[in-house]
Amino acid sequence: MISTPALVAPSAGAAFEARTVEHRDLRDDDVLIDIAFAGICHSDIHQVREEWGSAIFPMVPGHEIAGVVSAVGDGVTRYQVGDRVGVGCMVDSCGECEHCKDGEEQFCAKGAVMTYNGTGYDGEPTKGGYAQQVVVSERFAVGIPDGIELDVAAPLLCAGITVWSPLKRWGAGPGKKVAVIGLGGLGHMAVKLAAAMGAEVSVLSRTDAKKGDGEALGATHYFATGDDGVLKGLKGTFDIIINTVSADLPMQTYIGLLRPLGVIANVGLPTGNYDFAPGAVVGGSRVVAGSNIGGIPATAEMLAFCAEHGIGATVETISADEVDAAYDRVVAGDVRYRFVIDTATINA
Helix, strand or coil, X not given: CEEEEXXXXXXXXXXXXXXXXXXXXXXXXXXXXXXXXXXXXXXXXXXXXXXXXXXXXXXXXXCCEEEEEEEECCCCCCCCCCCEEEECCEEECCCCCHHHHCCCHHHCCCCCEECCCCECCCCXXXXXXXXXXXXXXXXXXXXXXXXXXXXXXXXXXXXXXXXXXXXHHXXXXXXXXXXXXXXXXXXXXXXXXXXXXXXXXXXXXXXXXXXXXXXXXXXXEEEXXXXXXXXXXXXXXXXXXXXXXXXXXXXXXXXXXXXXXXXEEECCCCCCCCCXXXXXXXXXXXXXXXXXXXXXXXXXXXXXXXXXXXXXXXXXXXXXXXXXXXXXXXHCCCCCCEEEEEHHHCXX
């Protein structure tokens, strides 16, 4: 077994503890990654606090992982020691079903194995990136181009691919008007990526508190949706809306902001159901869509695009002893725009 220092949540909502955890010895297709940085995703908080149903404890969260390969299994062909790699939300899939063969491993018919709070095909609980090392199949390590520093690359492995997927699917680019609802960990990446794709980008946020940030990130327009009449004045404006928030929005109102044939792609997970009349989508042939993460090929494509355009996440790097406080700050919206843990500070 391979032992490594990690931050462990011993039970739901409990404070993190620095412990030594064990990973399996390398299989033929495995790589051992020395983790440099791990991003804090809001979904980490939901799972550590058991807000999405029963979870597996003790838990090592983290699915925004950036580091360097330090050892490889005998059969590894994709990577060698010293390569810069990232790991996102998945660490295994069957590799044989139609979805895996299409590079959409997140839809694996057998069920993709999640990076943490999951169970591997060997029956063992998975452990994530709040640690100094992780072991994964080479198929689920993605090369990080030299043009991106590891700290700003880590959040791309979840936040980046989560918004890249719907932007690509629905054709964001020159001549398209894209709106991003919410300017947080996901939203700030959606603005950066959509702007780099050549779209005209607008931010839709409750207040104008982040207006300067939105414009600096690449938005052409910024609208404070809490102001009277703002949403009414935007009817029929956008080709694509990326909804990054997990709030119970008045979906019918936001559908009305779309041009004919427009789409609102939802990547947040609110607790309530969306409510809208069929006529809201039928009349303008509009689409209300959901979007998951993305497969390994799409993740690699996104990273290459980011390197080409000089894009990384906007991060605040923290030490291991600041993670509990960072969770509360994320919930309060007090982060610009992603916390990243310097894993060298984990002292088990």
